[in-house]
Amino acid sequence: MLEPLSQFLRELGFVLLEYRGQGVFAMLSPAPAWLTEVWGISQGNDVEEIALSGKSPFLENFLLEADTFWNSNNKGLCESETWIEKSRSGREIPLEAIALQSQGKRLLAIHSPEPQFQERVQLLQTARNSLLDHERLQREIQKKEILLHCIIHDLSQPLSVMSAAFDCMTDEHVSDRGKGLLELGRKAGEQQLMMIRDILQVFSEDLKASLEAENKAESGANLLSCAKSVLNAFSPVYAAKSVRLLLDDRIDQDGQWPVRGEATRIERIFSNLLENALRYTPPSSKVTIGLVADGEFVRAYVDDEGPGLPSDLSQSQIFALFSKGNKGGGKAGLGLYFCRLTVERWGGTIGCESLPQKGSRFWFRLPRFKPQPATSLRTSEPVAAKSSRGALAPKRYPMRILLADDQSEIRMLTTHQLERSGHHVVAVANGQEAIDVLQHESFDVVLLDEDMPVMSGLQALQVIREHQKPSGPTVVIALTGYNSEPDRERLLRAGFDSVIGKPFRLDALDALVRGSSTTDLPPVEAEEAAPSLKTPVASLLDRVGGDEKLAHKMIATFLRDTPQRLSGIQKALGQKNGQNLASLAHALKGSVGIFGAHVARDCCQKLQDLGRANNFSEIPAVYDQLKEEIAQLEANLRGYAGRKLSPSPGASPKNKRRSSKL
Amino acid sequence: MIQKKICMLGSFAVGKTSLVRRFVESIFSETYHTTVGVKIDKKIVRIDGAEINLVLWDLYGDDDFQKIRWSYFQGSSGYLLVADGTRRATIDKAIELEERARKEIGAVPFVFVVNKCDLVDDWEFDPEMDARLAAKNWTVLRSSAKTGQGVDEAFSQLTRKIVG
Numbered sequence: 077m078l079e080p081l082s083q084f085l086r087e088l089g090f091v092l093l094e095y096r097g098q099g100v101f102a103m104l105s106p107a108p109a110w111l112t113e114v115w116g117i118s119q120g121n122d123v124e125e126i127a128l129s130g131k132s133p134f135l136e137n138f139l140l141e142a143d144t145f146w147n148s149n150n151k152g153l154c155e156s157e158t159w160i161e162k163s164r165s166g167r168e169i170p171l172e173a174i175a176l177q178s179q180g181k182r183l184l185a186i187h188s189p190e191p192q193f194q195e196r197v198q199l200l201q202t203a204r205n206s207l208l209d210h211e212r213l214q215r216e217i218q219k220k221e222i223l224l225h226c227i228i229h230d231l232s233q234p235l236s237v238m239s240a241a242f243d244c245m246t247d248e249h250v251s252d253r254g255k256g257l258l259e260l261g262r263k264a265g266e267q268q269l270m271m272i273r274d275i276l277q278v279f280s281e282d283l284k285a286s287l288e289a290e291n292k293a294e295s296g297a298n299l300l301s302c303a304k305s306v307l308n309a310f311s312p313v314y315a316a317k318s319v320r321l322l323l324d325d326r327i328d329q330d331g332q333w334p335v336r337g338e339a340t341r342i343e344r345i346f347s348n349l350l351e352n353a354l355r356y357t358p359p360s361s362k363v364t365i366g367l368v369a370d371g372e373f374v375r376a377y378v379d380d381e382g383p384g385l386p387s388d389l390s391q392s393q394i395f396a397l398f399s400k401g402n403k404g405g406g407k408a409g410l411g412l413y414f415c416r417l418t419v420e421r422w423g424g425t426i427g428c429e430s431l432p433q434k435g436s437r438f439w440f441r442l443p444r445f446k447p448q449p450a451t452s453l454r455t456s457e458p459v460a461a462k463s464s465r466g467a468l469a470p471k472r473y474p475m476r477i478l479l480a481d482d483q484s485e486i487r488m489l490t491t492h493q494l495e496r497s498g499h500h501v502v503a504v505a506n507g508q509e510a511i512d513v514l515q516h517e518s519f520d521v522v523l524l525d526e527d528m529p530v531m532s533g534l535q536a537l538q539v540i541r542e543h544q545k546p547s548g549p550t551v552v553i554a555l556t557g558y559n560s561e562p563d564r565e566r567l568l569r570a571g572f573d574s575v576i577g578k579p580f581r582l583d584a585l586d587a588l589v590r591g592s593s594t595t596d597l598p599p600v601e602a603e604e605a606a607p608s609l610k611t612p613v614a615s616l617l618d619r620v621g622g623d624e625k626l627a628h629k630m631i632a633t634f635l636r637d638t639p640q641r642l643s644g645i646q647k648a649l650g651q652k653n654g655q656n657l658a659s660l661a662h663a664l665k666g667s668v669g670i671f672g673a674h675v676a677r678d679c680c681q682k683l684q685d686l687g688r689a690n691n692f693s694e695i696p697a698v699y700d701q702l703k704e705e706i707a708q709l710e711a712n713l714r715g716y717a718g719r720k721l722s723p724s725p726g727a728s729p730k731n732k733r734r735s736s737k738l
Numbered sequence: 739m740i741q742k743k744i745c746m747l748g749s750f751a752v753g754k755t756s757l758v759r760r761f762v763e764s765i766f767s768e769t770y771h772t773t774v775g776v777k778i779d780k781k782i783v784r785i786d787g788a789e790i791n792l793v794l795w796d797l798y799g800d801d802d803f804q805k806i807r808w809s810y811f812q813g814s815s816g817y818l819l820v821a822d823g824t825r826r827a828t829i830d831k832a833i834e835l836e837e838r839a840r841k842e843i844g845a846v847p848f849v850f851v852v853n854k855c856d857l858v859d860d861w862e863f864d865p866e867m868d869a870r871l872a873a874k875n876w877t878v879l880r881s882s883a884k885t886g887q888g889v890d891e892a893f894s895q896l897t898r899k900i901v902g
Contacts, residue, residue, distance in 0.1 A: 157776060159778070200804070201771070
């Protein structure tokens with residue numbers, strides 16, 4: 077070899093060898109320093125051939141590859157990865173080998189790529205450290221979100237009950253000392269609520285990245301691009317498991333697929349669904365990603381050819397926190413849970429179903445992206461309850477209200493409060509039950525707890541909105557444990573007419589519900605535990621805070637609606653329709669309760685009970701008694717309706733006239 | 739003396755190099771140094787009175803930056819499949835790598851080592867996963883390169899599997 081070229085190779089750290097067979101090489105260039113350090117070979121006059129056999133397991137392994145290359149007569153190069161040899165002094169020296177052919181000679185170049193190697197190590201070290209940091213952050217965020225969930229549900233829910241109980245007890249006839257104690261308890265509850273909100277605020281600061289991502293949702297994302305991006309990322313993993321990953325060929329590739337949401341998080345949703353599909357789908361099968369237009373929404377789905385959904389798990393269990401497949405396929409039980417949280421935050425829904433042939437479909441749908449006007453729903457003012465419309469759809473009073481909440485205490489207290497305000501309330505334990513009831517009865521207002529088993533409030537809302545009549549949309553109010561302003565906005569965007577955060581004051585809920593009526597409504601009614609000694613009008617004025625105008629309106633409403641209710645009860649009795657009878661009696665009970673008409677109210681209660689029990693033998697007698705009581709009440713109210721009421725019922729001489737019944 | 743080639747296989751930062759260093763040199767470093775390329779070490783073990791020279795191929799972790807070259811497994815008698823018990827993703831990665839290994843090099847003896855068992859608070863390898871892998875007839879061991887727990891046992895069990 078030419079002397080300058082030899083020196084050049086040596087300076088670059090290369091040694092050029094020609095393979096002679098049997099592990100023996102002829103040295104074609106001078107030995108670089110590393111060759112001496114690692115294998116003790118230095119080129120002297122007497123060193124022309126070197127035996128590398130047994131000196132390096134890695135090189136021996138590479139020579140097998142090189143031999144195949146040399147025998148193939150392929151052009152080009154066959155390169156090894158970097159390997160590390162230790163020098164005699166213990167220093168680690170990176171080496172790389174290249175096999176090539178030239179003029180029929182089998183050549184091998186070995187070199188030490190320092191310092192490029194050190195730069196590469198540094199680069200990879202930084203990249204992998206970043207990945208580890210990212211993983212750690214993800215875990216921390218997940219932990220915090222779980223903790224957040226626990227704070228909201230484990231601490232706020234009992235507080236909700238306590239707060240409501242204190243409110244109710246304040247209305248009872250308790251001593252001044254008792255009232256003081258109740259106020260003390262109520263204030264302590266409010267203080268605890270503030271502390272919980274403070275903690276949530278801290279989390280909000282900590283989860284800045286999440287919130288930023290939330291804000292990016294305002295700009296929308298292309299669902300098809302997200303699907304393609306994730307498909308590309310997952311293809312190798314799927315290929316490794318011999319599972320085909322496809323885009324459904326029915327997707328309109330030229331179509332517009334903008335949805336509300338942020339691309340990175342949508343890709344995370346797809347990723348979770350694909351990971352889930354891969355976990356259960358068998359080798360040599362396929363998983364398909366599809367998109368379809370769905371009215372104001374776009375629906376995405378992931379179909380697999382696995383065993384289908386487990387029969388013993390409901391949809392809500394599948395998407396619940398820490399839910400894992402029965403076969404142990406899932407990881408931490410967080411993936412699908414976060415899919416649900418994320419989708420619902422953007423006003424979407426998520427679900428799954430077994431496919432008719434085989435496999436399962438996991439789907440989610442998101443609202444089509446429409447740029448928000450500058451005056452968005454966002455506001456910095458803390459509010460106890462918020463409506464997207466200000467004035468909700470006009471309805472009658474008292475109203476028919478459907479309440480769905482999985483907490484029996486909340487159901488009981490909320491129903492109690494609303495009924496005391498004269499409303500007719502049907503309370504159920506989850507969204508599915510609410511849908512079932514709505515198929516047979518109509519309501520003026522539906523109150524849906526956001527987080528319920530079987531079917532969540534959001535899922536129920538979607539069903540209600542899909543089936544509502546254009547002429548009379550139902551007013552749907554969300555009850556939620558997520559009390560932040562973004563959560564309220566999220567629920568309003570999802571289609572709720574109004575939102576009230578839990579724990580809530582019952583009077584706030586009542587005020588909100590009453591805000592959905594066109595007529596002026598009574599304020600919170602005092603508890604009628606003991607028979608009132610006041611006249612009906614005095615009782616009414618007590619409840620409306622002396623507002624005579626309102627009292628007149630309420631009397632007029634009562635006198636107008638009651639005959640219809642009574643005839644409805646009579647009709648139900650004739651038809652032996654116990655449920656209808658119970659429902660109508662329930663509604664009338666609330667109305668007469670406003671006037672302190674305890675006997676009439678008790679009759680209504682009896683009718684309600686008998687109707688529910690389909691016990692028609694005793695109903696006629698109770699109904700007759702109710703008619704008499706109502707007739708007296710109506711006569712009493714008509715007497716007052718024609719003249720001005722005294723401004724202070726408590727001071728009125730009429731109040732001294734006592735009626736055992738009214 | 740019998741010589742057996744063993745490869746270390748797993749995701750990045752699971753502790754493959756640390757396991758080898760603990761096994762060969764009884765050394766552990768808290769600092770994470772990523773492996774670039776291949777390092778080869780040797781250690782003689784005694785199994786049932788017979789000395790066996792283990793040639794340990796410490797391969798870089800498989801990730802988006804460096805993909806495993808299955809040609810390295812040529813002539814290997816078995817491999818130690820390593821995951822980090824505090825990172826569930828590495829356990830899934832190990833399952834994926836085992837499937838790929840079976841496809842590329844056939845049914846070669848291996849032992850699954852869930853490393854970093856000293857980090858109890860962050861442990862994510864639950865009994866459910868244990869049962870799932872046991873159902874696959876995998877040999878699953880917990881190890882800590884930091885404390886040395888389970889390290890010799892892992893190599894020893896693999897060697898026994900290899901020499902049969």
